[in-house]
Amino acid sequence: MASLLSPKVLPILMLLASNVFMTFAWYGHLKFRSAAIYxxxxxxxxxxxxxxxxxxxxxxxxxQVYSAAELKTIQEVITLGVFAIFSVxxxxxxxxxxxxxxxxxxACGAALIFKA
Structure with a gap:
């Protein structure tokens, strides 16, 4: 359990959860096209x-353990995965x-960000 709370793992789990929310916020309404835009x-x-x-x-x-560029890269890769599942x-x-x-x-471009 302690490893899930580490600064290396916890942000990834939180970004995964945040992307589920954001994918629904950005694209969930597409199933309700007759609803008013407001x-x-x-x-x-x-x-x-x-x-x-x-x-x-x-x-x-x-x-604490990742650069800003690495965090953004993690977030983008998670976004693609979440979106792929969501769209299907x-x-x-x-x-x-x-x-x-x-x-x-x-994903290959993202791997370059983490290349030491």
Missing amino acids: AVVLASWGIAFFEYWLAVPANRIGV VYLKEALTWNHLAGFALI
Whole structure:
């Protein structure tokens, strides 16, 4: 349990959770296209509030062991993974080979950030 609370692991878990909230805030309303835009914006802001309560502390904790560029890279890779799952499971959209190839190229770029 203590290893989950370490500055190396906890920020990643918090960024993962924050990205789930943010993905719903940004894209969840697409299933409710008939809803008024003001309603979905307000709902999205409400969801994003919780995202910030995870992301900001995650970065504060993570900067103890990661650079800002590394934290941003971790967040972006998590975002792609969360979004891929979200789009298939929630939005019922297929991931095509070009989506997967593009995500893989982004992951390769992310790996460069951590190259010592």
